[in-house]
Amino acid sequence: MMLETASWRTLAEELPAFIYNFCFLYPLFMSWVWIVGGVYYWFRYERLGSDPSKPNRLDTFPKIALVVPCFNEEVHAEETVLNLLAQDYPNFEVIAVNDGSLDRTAEILDRLCAEHSRLRVIHQNKNQGKAVGLTTAALMTDAEYLLCIDGDALLDQYAARWMIRHFLESPRVGAVTGNPRLRTRSSLLGRIQVGEFSSIVGIIKRAQRTYGRLFSVSGVCVMFRKVALTDVGFWSRETLTEDIDISWKLQLAYWDVRFEAAATCWILMPETLSGLWSQRLRWAAGGAQAIIKYHGIWKEWTKRRMWPVFLEYGLSLLWSYMMVCTAIVYLVGLFVPLPPELAVKTLLPGWTGLLIAITSMVQTAVAIKLDSRYDHRLWRNYFYMIWYPFAYWLINMATAVVGFPKALLRGKTQRGLWLSPDRGLR
Amino acid sequence: MSLPTHIRIRCAAEHPLIFERPASQPKAARGAMMLATGIGWTVWVYLWRPALTLLPWFFGAHIVQHQWIELAGWTGLIDFAIHTVPYGWALCAILLIWASVNLIRFRGNERRKPRPEATPEADAQWTRMNAASLIEGRRLKSLVCSHDAEGHLLAVLNKSSYTFPTELGE
Numbered sequence: 011m012m013l014e015t016a017s018w019r020t021l022a023e024e025l026p027a028f029i030y031n032f033c034f035l036y037p038l039f040m041s042w043v044w045i046v047g048g049v050y051y052w053f054r055y056e057r058l059g060s061d062p063s064k065p066n067r068l069d070t071f072p073k074i075a076l077v078v079p080c081f082n083e084e085v086h087a088e089e090t091v092l093n094l095l096a097q098d099y100p101n102f103e104v105i106a107v108n109d110g111s112l113d114r115t116a117e118i119l120d121r122l123c124a125e126h127s128r129l130r131v132i133h134q135n136k137n138q139g140k141a142v143g144l145t146t147a148a149l150m151t152d153a154e155y156l157l158c159i160d161g162d163a164l165l166d167q168y169a170a171r172w173m174i175r176h177f178l179e180s181p182r183v184g185a186v187t188g189n190p191r192l193r194t195r196s197s198l199l200g201r202i203q204v205g206e207f208s209s210i211v212g213i214i215k216r217a218q219r220t221y222g223r224l225f226s227v228s229g230v231c232v233m234f235r236k237v238a239l240t241d242v243g244f245w246s247r248e249t250l251t252e253d254i255d256i257s258w259k260l261q262l263a264y265w266d267v268r269f270e271a272a273a274t275c276w277i278l279m280p281e282t283l284s285g286l287w288s289q290r291l292r293w294a295a296g297g298a299q300a301i302i303k304y305h306g307i308w309k310e311w312t313k314r315r316m317w318p319v320f321l322e323y324g325l326s327l328l329w330s331y332m333m334v335c336t337a338i339v340y341l342v343g344l345f346v347p348l349p350p351e352l353a354v355k356t357l358l359p360g361w362t363g364l365l366i367a368i369t370s371m372v373q374t375a376v377a378i379k380l381d382s383r384y385d386h387r388l389w390r391n392y393f394y395m396i397w398y399p400f401a402y403w404l405i406n407m408a409t410a411v412v413g414f415p416k417a418l419l420r421g422k423t424q425r426g427l428w429l430s431p432d433r434g435l436r
Numbered sequence: 437m438s439l440p441t442h443i444r445i446r447c448a449a450e451h452p453l454i455f456e457r458p459a460s461q462p463k464a465a466r467g468a469m470m471l472a473t474g475i476g477w478t479v480w481v482y483l484w485r486p487a488l489t490l491l492p493w494f495f496g497a498h499i500v501q502h503q504w505i506e507l508a509g510w511t512g513l514i515d516f517a518i519h520t521v522p523y524g525w526a527l528c529a530i531l532l533i534w535a536s537v538n539l540i541r542f543r544g545n546e547r548r549k550p551r552p553e554a555t556p557e558a559d560a561q562w563t564r565m566n567a568a569s570l571i572e573g574r575r576l577k578s579l580v581c582s583h584d585a586e587g588h589l590l591a592v593l594n595k596s597s598y599t600f601p602t603e604l605g606e
Contacts, residue, residue, distance in 0.1 A: 035520065035524075038524065039523070039524040039527055042524050042525075042527070042528055043527050043528055043531055046528040046531060046532065047528075047531050047532075047535075050531075050532060050535060054535070054539070062442035063441070063442055088448065089447060089448040089451060092446060092448075093445060093446045093447070096446045098444070120578065120595075123577065123578050130576075130577050130578065130579075131577075131578045131579075131595070132579055132580075132581055133578075133579070133580045133581070133595060134580075134581050134582075134583065135580055135581070135582050136582070136583070138583055138587055139587070141587075142583060142587040145562070145587075145589075146581050146583075146589055148559075149559050149562070149563060149570060149573075149589055150570075150573055150574055150579065150581070150592070151574060152574050154553045154554070164445045164446075164447065164453070166443065166444055166445065167444035167445070167446070168444060180548075181549065181550040181551060182547065182548040193453060193454050193455055194455050195454055195455065195456045196455055196456060196457045196458050196460055196461060197458070197461055197465065197469060198468075198469040198472060198473060217531070220531060220532075220535045221531060221534065221535065222534075222535070222538060236553070236554045237551050237552070237553055237554040239554075240554040240558050240559055240562070241551075243562060244562055247586070247587040264548070274443070276445060276453060276454075360486060360503055360507055360509060360512075361486045361503065361504075361509045361512065361513050363483045364483050364484060364485075364486050364487055366483075367480055367483040367484070371480070383442070384442070386439060386440060386443060386453075386454060393473065393477075394473055396473060396476035396477045396479075396480050397472065397473065397476040400476075
């Protein structure tokens with residue numbers, strides 16, 4: 011009995027220390043892993059293999075369907091479709107899916123369809139959501155490859171060439187995700203996200219490819235092999251983030267999912283806090299939805315390669331909750347005396363803050379260096395990235411904490427429908 | 437905007453590729469943006485304080501006293517370097533070893549045989565249509581699709597022979 015009491019006491023004393031150490035060490039160690047993995051990927055695959063000044067030569071040009079689902083896209087539809095039609099690839103068709111839009115999207119697409127022989131338009135007579143729109147397009151084409159982008163995104167004209175080579179190289183490749191670059195760079199939020207798409211999105215994709223599995227493709231720009239989609243039953247209708255879900259489905263069915271940095275796609279992002287919050291909350295809830303849906307992988311040895319990806323996401327979720335708990339304990343400690351082992355003296359770090367400060371800005375610098383040859387004037391955003399580590403952790407922490415219960419409480423069959431996002435200052 | 441040659445985008449005439457117009461924000465927002473960034477850099481520089489105390493004769497010995505001695509910063513840092521950093525490096529090393537082993541193990545060894553392309557029959561299994569109707573639909577340039585309550589494709593019609601419900605009317 012005494013022994014049990016002593017162990018409980020030890021645990022109670024050591025648990026807070028463990029939590030505080032985890033809060034500090036998790037982002038630090040993961041940052042090192044991202045940097046090392048990103049740099050390895052650069053030297054092994056990207057430096058020579060994805061040089062945008064030397065587009066790769068292809069011997070064959072299998073047919074590609076360039077798919078763009080649109081919901082209330084009257085402002086962007088024409089620009090997006092005309093840019094797709096200018097793709098530098100000899101064998102393609104463009105499929106624009108009008109998902110029951112209530113504005114002039116249908117009218118614009120019909121006019122373009124009459125003017126351009128390579129454009130086909132699918133009208134869904136009711137709004138069905140992006141996943142159903144993409145599935146319909148995949149079913150309505152005889153092309154074996156589908157390059158899917160969003161209705162407000164501009165695809166680089168060589169993107170199809172860069173991506174198709176992966177499919178031709180290996181029959182295991184089920185999807186290749188492109189490299190989204192930001193167009194909206196007016197406000198501080200916009201400029202911070204420019205850096206984020208390198209220092210987090212880009213470098214993590216590289217590091218995850220070094221490992222061999224991705225948590226998610228970028229739904230805004232991704233090419234699929236159709237037989238792989240048929241194999242996994244196309245996109246799931248109930249997901250909040252169809253890109254995370256399809257990535258998991260493909261990889262759990264042993265299809266390889268790759269990243270192609272030279273396949274750039276220029277996108278619009280929110281430049282208001284409310285717009286950013288809505289978007290990130292959806293991403294967080296979508297990620298949580300995926301790990302809830304696929305938690306059964308731990309029982310299957312053959313799915314073990316996805317375990318580290320699952321574990322890393324789970325740890326990031328745990329970290330978010332622990333950070334919130336630490337902040338709450340600190341605030342409580344301001345008003346109520348707490349036991350010394352529980353007390354948080356300050357939220358301002360000492361030398362540990364210096365380590366994180368250096369690491370985060372090194373990670374950003376490395377990531378911007380890796381992405382700078384695909385972008386334009388990327389380094390000028392580095393100055394504004396000073397807030398990024400703090401802003402990123404804060405918003406990720408908050409959205410993860412809110413998004414996880416949201417995903418848990420969401421009905422398993424509830425359809426994921428479109429949201430009208432904030433598209434920045436233009 | 438003149439773009440480097442590696443970016444090949446066709447924008448609408450009135451749109452640049454990159455919207456970099458800080459002036460489109462209210463003056464107050466611009467001021468706040470600069471102020472917030474300035475504060476951010478100040479905080480970042482502030483985080484260097486413990487390192488800068490290596491020059492205590494210049495910045496003040498009390499900071500060294502507080503950060504490195506009173507708060508046991510040196511021992512913490514040394515302890516961290518000896519006992520904790522190796523775990524971080526080990527994580528990085530595991531990733532690199534894993535990647536290298538896989539590279540050597542599977543180089544030139546294709547583990548999956550090429551799969552035949554998706555057939556209309558296989559695709560039709562995911563719809564409420566048959567393969568012949570699916571093939572027919574693929575020939576249409578402008579088409580209207582309807583779905584059941586679960587989102588399965590139910591029917592495909594040529595746009596010219598379809599009348600939209602009133603709210604979607606042409």
